[in-house]
Amino acid sequence: MEKMPKWADVVLIPIISLLLATILSAIVILAIGENPVEAVNLMVTGALGSTYGWGYTLYYATNFIFTGLAVAVAFHARLFNIGGEGQAMLGGLGVAIVCLSVPWPHWTIALLAACAASMIFGAAWAAIPAYLQAKRGSHIVITTIMFNFIAAAFLNYMLVNVMRPQGSQDPATARFPEAVHLPTFQSMFSSAENIVFRGAPANISFFVAILACIVVWALIWRTRLGYEIRAYGHSETGAVYAGISPVRITIIAMLISGALAGMMAINNVMGEAERLVLNSTEGAGFIGIAVALMGRSHPFGVFLAAILFGFLYQGGAELALWTSIPRELIVVIQALVILFTGALDNMVRMPLEKIFLSFRKGAE
Amino acid sequence: MEFFVTLIQVLDSTVRLATPLLLACLAGLYSERAGIFDIGLEGKMLMAAFFSAAIAAVTGSVWLGLLAGIGASLVLSALHGLASITFRGNQLISGVAINFLASGMTVLIAQSWFQQGGRTPSLFGGGRFEPINFPFAEALEGVPFIGPIYSELLSGHSILVYVAFLFVPLTWWILFRTRFGLRLRAVGENPAAVDTAGVSVVGLRFAAVAICGILCGIAGAYLATALQAGFVKEMTAGRGFIALAALIFAKWRPWHAMWACLLFGLLQAIALRFQNIDLGGVVIPVQVMDALPYILTVVILAGFVGKAIPPRAGGEPYVKER
Numbered sequence: 125m126e127k128m129p130k131w132a133d134v135v136l137i138p139i140i141s142l143l144l145a146t147i148l149s150a151i152v153i154l155a156i157g158e159n160p161v162e163a164v165n166l167m168v169t170g171a172l173g174s175t176y177g178w179g180y181t182l183y184y185a186t187n188f189i190f191t192g193l194a195v196a197v198a199f200h201a202r203l204f205n206i207g208g209e210g211q212a213m214l215g216g217l218g219v220a221i222v223c224l225s226v227p228w229p230h231w232t233i234a235l236l237a238a239c240a241a242s243m244i245f246g247a248a249w250a251a252i253p254a255y256l257q258a259k260r261g262s263h264i265v266i267t268t269i270m271f272n273f274i275a276a277a278f279l280n281y282m283l284v285n286v287m288r289p290q291g292s293q294d295p296a297t298a299r300f301p302e303a304v305h306l307p308t309f310q311s312m313f314s315s316a317e318n319i320v321f322r323g324a325p326a327n328i329s330f331f332v333a334i335l336a337c338i339v340v341w342a343l344i345w346r347t348r349l350g351y352e353i354r355a356y357g358h359s360e361t362g363a364v365y366a367g368i369s370p371v372r373i374t375i376i377a378m379l380i381s382g383a384l385a386g387m388m389a390i391n392n393v394m395g396e397a398e399r400l401v402l403n404s405t406e407g408a409g410f411i412g413i414a415v416a417l418m419g420r421s422h423p424f425g426v427f428l429a430a431i432l433f434g435f436l437y438q439g440g441a442e443l444a445l446w447t448s449i450p451r452e453l454i455v456v457i458q459a460l461v462i463l464f465t466g467a468l469d470n471m472v473r474m475p476l477e478k479i480f481l482s483f484r485k486g487a488e
Numbered sequence: 489m490e491f492f493v494t495l496i497q498v499l500d501s502t503v504r505l506a507t508p509l510l511l512a513c514l515a516g517l518y519s520e521r522a523g524i525f526d527i528g529l530e531g532k533m534l535m536a537a538f539f540s541a542a543i544a545a546v547t548g549s550v551w552l553g554l555l556a557g558i559g560a561s562l563v564l565s566a567l568h569g570l571a572s573i574t575f576r577g578n579q580l581i582s583g584v585a586i587n588f589l590a591s592g593m594t595v596l597i598a599q600s601w602f603q604q605g606g607r608t609p610s611l612f613g614g615g616r617f618e619p620i621n622f623p624f625a626e627a628l629e630g631v632p633f634i635g636p637i638y639s640e641l642l643s644g645h646s647i648l649v650y651v652a653f654l655f656v657p658l659t660w661w662i663l664f665r666t667r668f669g670l671r672l673r674a675v676g677e678n679p680a681a682v683d684t685a686g687v688s689v690v691g692l693r694f695a696a697v698a699i700c701g702i703l704c705g706i707a708g709a710y711l712a713t714a715l716q717a718g719f720v721k722e723m724t725a726g727r728g729f730i731a732l733a734a735l736i737f738a739k740w741r742p743w744h745a746m747w748a749c750l751l752f753g754l755l756q757a758i759a760l761r762f763q764n765i766d767l768g769g770v771v772i773p774v775q776v777m778d779a780l781p782y783i784l785t786v787v788i789l790a791g792f793v794g795k796a797i798p799p800r801a802g803g804e805p806y807v808k809e810r
Contacts, residue, residue: 152593156600204580252786262789263798265580266736269527269729270782270789277779285773413584450599450606455592459585467571467582474575 127477138418138425138465140472145460152456158449170442171435179309179324180441184408185434186326186391189333191412192419192426193340194385199421200344201377202357207253207268208385209409210275211246215386216393217282218245220400223300224287234304238390239332246386247379249275254378258371264378272409283402296401306395327395333430336384337423343380344423353377385409414458417465433458496636498757503645504715505760506753507652508533508707508724512731513738513745514652514659515703521663521740522696523676523801527583528568529704530728531590536561536708538594541608541719542601544615550713553615557712558705564590565701573693576805587728595721606721608712617646617714646714648706655703659742672696676799679806689806707731733785740799752781 150160171177191208198205205211218241228234253267283295292298307328309321344350356363356373364370388408393400411433418432419425440454464472512529519526536557544553564586571582595606602608622643629639663669671692675682679689711727712719730752737751738744759777 152596156596204578206580206584256786256790260789260791262786262791265527266732267786267789270733270786273726273729273782274779274786277775277782280778281773281775284775410584410588413581417581448599448603450595452592452595452599452606455588456596457592459588459592462581462588463567463571463585467577467579467585468575470575470577 141464167439171438175320179321179326180438181434183326184437185430187408188430190388192415194381195412195416196421198381210272211382211385212388212405213275214249215242215246215389219389242386242389243383247383250378250382258374325396329391341423501757502753505756506749510749511707513734515700519700525579528586531587532561532704533708534724535590536705537712540709541712554709557709561705562701569697608719611717619644648710
């Protein structure tokens with residue numbers, strides 16, 4: 125017997141957790157001597173009050189959709205992929221190599237090639253931890269953490285020693301050629317008399333991200349492989365009994381996860397920076413954890429949670445601009461969301477289950 | 489002779505750099521031996537580093553700073569315990585949350601208290617741990633070989649360095665020669681058996697998490713008040729994760745943990761002193777030195793050089809009745 129109706133599990137618990145995180149964040153803002161109501165006002169007008177703000181919000185959200193989906197797919201196989209950050213870095217390397225080495229005639233073909241490259245590079249970076257988990261029993265969390273650091277050192281080496289153009293001091297690649305610049309929202313939605321999204325980095329990859337959500341949904345709930353992944357995540361022994369190979373599922377789930385994290389690079393590297401810089405991922409790989417937890421590992425939930433975090437990111441930047449609240453407030457909010465929706469899940473769940481059970485008893 | 493002087497200097501800085509790793513590594517050792525995974529070592533160190541520097545800067549007393557650092561780290565430990573022991577949540581997710589919480593809160597509070605862009609004022613005088621010079625250190629400096637080893641390498645560190653290294657035999661003794669240690673290890677392997685024997689699993693695990701908090705607190709305080717003079721944003725720089733790597737490298741044993749931390753400290757010291765290392769034509773880039781602890785850990789985890797088997801009940805919340 126289910127202790128709670130499904131809607132309570134899917135909607136009520138995340139909302140209560142979010143509410144708790146919000147209340148604590150408000151207390152933090154109060155404690156550092158600022159007004160939380162004013163802060164929220166500033167964040168809303170800054171992130172949602174103009175097409176410019178929306179352009180940034182959706183740009184950040186695009187990153188978080190990819191990394192959130194990456195963590196979510198791994199969660200379905202009960203694997204915790206903390207390596208999204210490193211996989212996204214490597215995805216960026218793949219995009220940079222593709223964009224710089226081939227004279228692409230048009231951005232559409234370049235985008236397809238960049239998608240493929242970012243997926244391959246991201247998946248490759250997830251492949252070694254996946255293999256070690258599946259075959260040698262090394263804990264995937266530890267190996268993916270280690271691979272984040274190795275990726276950072278590797279990227280540093282590539283940018284400083286290999287890919288930096290001659291005469292440049294900056295540890296970054298050359299700018300990508302004009303032909304591979306992706307259309308931004310400004311060029312897509314502006315008319316001659318009404319320019320919208322002016323200067324904002326949101327670009328066509330946002331729609332690729334939405335497409336990725338749909339594909340992941342179909343994969344997890346409408347294919348045989350998705351069924352096997354979910355079965356393995358629910359019960360390893362059950363899955364083995366049903367003839368599902370743990371090695372195969374672990375490796376495939378991690379490859380998909382790494383590919384999704386890598387794909388983030390089409391947004392931040394190809395769409396925004398138009399070259400590969402150090403620390404291009406800016407922690408988006410870790411925000412994927414919060415996004416996946418809040419979105420309950422469902423692509424639609426991930427989409428909504430990614431928009432919320434996009435809003436927080438852009439709103440936080442505006443706050444840092446206009447008040448003395450530093451941008452790190454967002455990191456605190458992110459931590460609280462992870463804490464309440466992830467680690468302290470039972471704190472919210474246990475009392476709720478009691479309430480629902482007592483309701484049910486009353487009805488009988 | 490010049491080579492010898494360089495060697496002593498590198499080893500000296502190895503000891504300094506290994507100290508925070510060692511403290512954090514031993515902290516993780518207690519926690520993980522009791523079955524609580526802790527990837528929040530980094531966050532606890534960072535929080536302790538900030539509060540120790542902040543309180544030392546305000547009061548001028550480094551000892552009060554140390555206490556504040558330990559206190560701050562203990563608060564995060566309590567949070568980890570609450571999430572992973574009381575509410576049986578996911579220990580890894582809780583650790584991730586703690587790392588972010590520390591990374592954000594330290595800058596937020598630092599900005600609010602000191603308005604210096606997320607750092608504390610520089611510490612001086614009584615606000616820092618001063619080096620302790622052994623007796624006759626200066627007199628013996630001229631003696632060949634033994635002199636530099638005694639006066640440079642062994643003498644002249646802050647008290648926390650000696651404390652850290654004393655914790656190695658102490659930890660060994662506690663874990664392997666006391667009743668508490670036996671129970672602590674048992675609770676990490678088979679909590680049900682400990683419970684059947686009438687010993688509180690929750691109590692033991694909270695005790696282990698608290699010890700972990702204290703040691704992380706000392707590690708953080710060492711970073712901000714002895715190794716450097718004040719707190720700067722993200723000053724732990726991945727040391728919590730290197731400590732975690734050392735813990736796996738050492739296969740959860742105290743003496744091995746010391747050697748692993750010294751090895752990783754040596755790598756850091758070399759990377760700090762020589763940027764790119766030229767080995768007769770083959771240049772090892774500095775990034776390889778940065779990544780080496782992590783690469784070594786992955787190799788160890790892969791089981792190619794002896795298998796690292798974690799405590800069996802690690803990461804599993806204990807449910808008394810199913």
